[in-house]
Each structure stands twice: as C-alpha cells, then as structure tokens.
Amino acid sequence: MRSPQSEKANLLLLGIAFILIGLNLRPILASVGPLLPSIQEDISLSFTLASMLTLLPVLAMGLGCFAGFSIAKRLGFNTVMTGSLLLLIVATAMRFWAMDASWLICSALLAGVGIALIQTIMPAMIKLNFGERVPLMMGLYVTAIMGGAALAASSAPFIGMNLGWRAGLGHWTWLGVVALALWLMVKHNAALPNQTAEQTVQLSFWRFRRSWLLAIFFALGTSCYVCVLAWLAPYAVELGYSQTQSGLVLGFLTSMEVIAGLVFPWLASKSTDRRAIIALLCLLQLIGFMGLALAPQVSLFLWAGLAGLGIGGIFPLGLIVTMDHQQNPMLAGKLTAFVQGVGYTIAAISPWIAGLIRDNFNSFNSAWLLLGGLSLMAWILSWQFNPQGYARQYQVTRCVS
Numbered sequence: 001m002r003s004p005q006s007e008k009a010n011l012l013l014l015g016i017a018f019i020l021i022g023l024n025l026r027p028i029l030a031s032v033g034p035l036l037p038s039i040q041e042d043i044s045l046s047f048t049l050a051s052m053l054t055l056l057p058v059l060a061m062g063l064g065c066f067a068g069f070s071i072a073k074r075l076g077f078n079t080v081m082t083g084s085l086l087l088l089i090v091a092t093a094m095r096f097w098a099m100d101a102s103w104l105i106c107s108a109l110l111a112g113v114g115i116a117l118i119q120t121i122m123p124a125m126i127k128l129n130f131g132e133r134v135p136l137m138m139g140l141y142v143t144a145i146m147g148g149a150a151l152a153a154s155s156a157p158f159i160g161m162n163l164g165w166r167a168g169l170g171h172w173t174w175l176g177v178v179a180l181a182l183w184l185m186v187k188h189n190a191a192l193p194n195q196t197a198e199q200t201v202q203l204s205f206w207r208f209r210r211s212w213l214l215a216i217f218f219a220l221g222t223s224c225y226v227c228v229l230a231w232l233a234p235y236a237v238e239l240g241y242s243q244t245q246s247g248l249v250l251g252f253l254t255s256m257e258v259i260a261g262l263v264f265p266w267l268a269s270k271s272t273d274r275r276a277i278i279a280l281l282c283l284l285q286l287i288g289f290m291g292l293a294l295a296p297q298v299s300l301f302l303w304a305g306l307a308g309l310g311i312g313g314i315f316p317l318g319l320i321v322t323m324d325h326q327q328n329p330m331l332a333g334k335l336t337a338f339v340q341g342v343g344y345t346i347a348a349i350s351p352w353i354a355g356l357i358r359d360n361f362n363s364f365n366s367a368w369l370l371l372g373g374l375s376l377m378a379w380i381l382s383w384q385f386n387p388q389g390y391a392r393q394y395q396v397t398r399c400v401s
Contacts (some may be wrong), residue, residue, distance in 0.1 A: 010189040014129060015137060017186045020179040021085065021118060022144030027152035027172035028092050028111045029054055029226070030254065033233035034157045034247030038165040045101050047234070051355035052105050054230040055348050057112030058222075062344030064116025065337045072121050078187045080117050085183060087114030089176040096170035104169075119340055123323060124333020129191050135269045135320055142316035143261030148175075149229060150258055154251030157244045205338040210393040213384060214322050214335075218343035220378040221314035223350035224285060224371050228253060228311065230351040232304060235364045239296055253304040257312025264313035265320060272387040274321055281317065282379035285310030286372050293368035314378065318343075325390050 032039075032053050039045055072080045091111035098104050122141065130137040152172060160168030205211040232253060236246035264281060268274045288307025291298065322339045326332040354367035 010186070011129065013182075013186045014189050015140070017179070017182045018122065018126065018137070018141050019144040020182055021081075021122075022141045023148040023151070024085070024088055024172070024176045024179050025115050025118065025145045026149035026229070027175065028088070028095075028108065028169075029057060030149035030152040030229050030250070031156040031169050031172065033230055034153055034243060034250055035160045035165045035168050036234050037237055037243055038160055038168075039104075042165065043098075043100050047355040047358045048352065049101055049355075051230060051351040052101075053108045054226055054351040056105060057108045057115065058226050058344050058351075059348035060109055060112025061116040061119060062341050062346070062348060064113050065120045065341030065344065068117050068120025068337055069334055071117065077121050077125065077192050078190065080121060081183060081187070082180070084114040084117040085176060085180045087111070088118075089173055089180065092170060092176060093173040094170075096166050096173075098166055098169070116344075120337045121333065123319065123336040124329055125190060125192075127323060127329040127332050134323065135265055138320055138323070139261060139265030139316050142265075142319065143258050143312075146254055146257040146261050146312055146315070150251050150254030153229075153233070153247055153254050155247075157247035161244065205335055208394060210325065211335065211338055212342070213381060214318075214325070215339045215342035216346070217378055217381045218318040218322070218339050219346035220374045220381070221311065221318050222343050222347035223374055224289075224307070225311050225315060226347055227350050227354050227367065227371055228304075228307065231354050231358070231364055231367065234358075235292070236300060238364070239300065241300070249300055249304055252301055253308035253311075256305045256308030257315075260309045260312030261316050265316045268317060268320065272324070273385075274317055274324075274387075275382055275385055277313070278317055278321075278382040278385070279379055281310045281313040282375045282382070283310070285314065285375035285378075289368045289372035289375065293365045293372070310375065321385050324387060325393060 032050070036045075036050055040050075068080070075083070088111055091107045091114065094107040094110070095104065098107070123138070126137050126141060127134050156168040159171055163171075228250070233246040233250045236249045237243060241249065260281070264277055268277045284306050288303045288305070288310060291303030292300070292307065296303065318339075319336060322336050323332045326335050350371075353370075354364065357367045357370075358364050
C-alpha cells in the first residue's frame with residue numbers, strides 16, 4: 001500500500017507531466033507568425049494560404065474532439081496520449097525539411113490531430129486525478145498551453161535569425177521529446193476513467209441547448225486566440241516593426257495570456273458564479289482589439305497586452321464553466337470534448353477570414369474590429385452562466401450511448 005507521501009509525489013509528477021504536455025500544444029501554431037516574412041521570401045505563400053497553417057490544425061483539433069473518446073475507449077487513454085505526443089513530435093520535426101507550402105500544411109494537419117486527441121482526453125483525466133484541485137490544475141494546464149505559445153512566439157525569430165526559419169519552426173520537436181519521456185515515466189500513476197461503470201450515466205450532449213451555448217462561447221474566445229497567433233506578428237511588421245520585434249509583441253501578448261491564465265481562474269475559484277470575471281475579461285479583449293484597429297500608434301504593446309489578458313482568461317474560464325456543468329469526471333470530459341469540438345471547428349475559419357480581409361483590403365484593421373465584436377457577443381452569452389441553474393440543464397433527456 002502506498003504512503004500518503006508517495007501518493008502526493010506521484011500526483012505532483014503527474015501534474016508536471018500534464019503541464020509539460022500542455023506546453024507542447026501551441027508552438028507549432030505560434031512559431032509561424034513571427035517567421036512568416038522569412039517564409040514568404042523563400043516559398044510562395046499568400047496571406048490567405050498562410051492562414052491554412054492555423055486553420056487546418058485548429059479544424060483538425062475541432063473534428064478530432066468528436067472522435068477522441070471513441071478512440072480512447074478502444075485503445076486506452078494512456079495509449080492515445082502516447083500516440084498523440086508522437087504525432088506532434090513527427091509533425092514538428094517535418095518542418096526541418098519543409099520545401100513548399102504543401103509540406104507545411106501537411107505538418108499542420110498532422111499536428112492538429114495529435115493536439116485534438118490530447119485536448120479531448122486531458123480534462124477528464126485532470127478531473128479524475130485531481131479532485132478538489134481541478135480548477136487549479138486546469139488553470140495550470142491551460143496556462144502551460146499559452147506559455148508554450150509565448151515561448152515559441154518570442155524565441156522563434158531569434159532561432160530563425162541564426163539557423164533559418166525551418167529551424168525556428170522545427171526546434172520545438174525537442175520539447176515534445178522531453179514531454180513524451182516524462183509521460184512514459186509517470187503514466188502508470190494516472191487513474192483512468194472506468195468506461196464500463198460510466199455506461200449507465202451517459203448523455204447525448206448534441207440534444208441540449210446549453211451544450212451549444214457553451215460551445216459557441218468557447219468558439220468566440222478561441223477565434224480571438226487563434227487570430228492573434230496567426231496575424232499579430234505580421235500586423236506589427238506592416239506597422240514598421242522588425243521581424244524580431246514583431247515576435248516580441250506576440251510574445252508579450254502570450255505572456256499576458258499566461259499571467260491571466262494563472263490569475264483569473266484563481267479569482268474565479270472564489271465563487272461558483274464566474275460571470276463577473278468573464279465580463280471583465282471580455283472588456284479587456286474589446287479595449288485591446290479596438291486599440292489595435294483604431295490607435296496602434298499609441299502603443300502596440302499596450303493594446304496587445306490588454307487583449308492578451310482578456311484572451312488568456314477567457315480560454316480557461318470557458319473550459320472551467322463547461323466542467324462546472326457536470327460533476328461526473330467522464331461526463332465532464334465528454335461535455336468538454338463536445339464544446340471543444342464545436343468551438344474549434346467554428347474558430348478554425350477566423351484566421352482564414354482575417355487573411356482574406358488582409359489580401360483584399362491590404363489591412364488587418366477590419367479583422368481587429370470584428371474580433372472586438374466577438375468579444376462583445378461572448379459577454380452577452382455569458383449572462384446565462386448562472387450556476388444555480390446548472391443542475392437543470394441536463395435533466396430533461398437522458399439516453400444510453
């Protein structure tokens with residue numbers, strides 16, 4: 001029988017592994033924007049086509065969420081986690097040898113599948129393994145996701161300047177190798193969902209209005225997130241910033257996301273009603289995007305920082321509010337998978353729309369205004385997230401899957 005100290009040590013190592021895995025889920029997206037001018041100098045890549053490097057992995061992340069639990073049920077959660085990390089490592093390593101746009105796009109699509117499977121099963125594993133610490137662990141995991149984006153956005157230009165843009169995109173392979181090694185060491189400590197025991201309490205989340213409301217809310221926040229990953233650095237270059245400086249602007253925004261991902265889930269944990277925090281986050285996003293569109297000359301870092309604080313808080317709050325709706329770990333995981341599936345699928349088109357706007361109007365200003373409008377819509381939707389009504393949302397129609 002394991003001692004309490006041994007159990008705590010195992011849980012700590014498992015938490016570190018989850019955080020390290022989270023760090024790997026965005027570098028393949030965030031490293032592209034700061035290096036886009038160098039990529040475009042070397043290979044033929046329009047802004048609309050470049051948007052595919054964000055659109056396709058995000059779309060794969062969305063569609064993959066719908067199949068993630070079925071795959072995990074057949075192959076096992078540990079196997080899916082291991083295989084997904086391998087997919088991500090291979091996809092990132094492919095960029096060392098990228099010769100044209102199709103090669104980059106194929107690597108983006110492959111990475112999206114791996115990221116989708118990880119993001120599908122991770123909430124259920126966190127809820128099952130961390131009990132009352134779920135908000136803290138979920139906040140750390142999501143913060144790690146954004147931290148990986150910050151690291152990639154800030155470092156990729158420096159790597160690219162010394163070793164070339166392919167190295168700037170590909171060197172994140174080593175971060176994946178470290179995550180995989182630690183996961184293989186600790187995976188036997190992870191408690192896994194009991195699929196057989198859960199069969200009697202399954203819900204068809206497609207049938208519930210609240211599931212779609214949560215998914216749309218997540219889609220609105222994620223659209224803002226993926227758009228700034230794709231286009232903030234190119235926007236900074238157009239304003240006269242160097243490629244290195246543009247990477248620092250994006251790195252600063254993602255650093256603010258990291259801070260927000262730590263602070264706002266903690267603040268939200270003080271009450272079961274998260275609506276006041278969500279309203280503040282939506283306001284920060286709105287101010288940031290309006291500033292980017294209408295007054296970038298004031299301070300690009302200021303507007304990027306405000307937008308980053310909003311985005312960085314909305315992303316984990318969207319997942320936490322979703323998980324609030326289900327106490328059962330497996331059902332919470334499946335609801336989160338549904339929300340992410342629909343949300344990422346919708347959000348995938350936002351970088352493409354922004355790229356079209358840039359190609360047709362020679363400016364990103366309209367795209368920032370559009371994202372400001374999405375922030376306002378998210379705030380309006382969040383009014384319905386009254387925790388006193390959560391228990392009623394999934395009582396009407398139950399079905400065995």
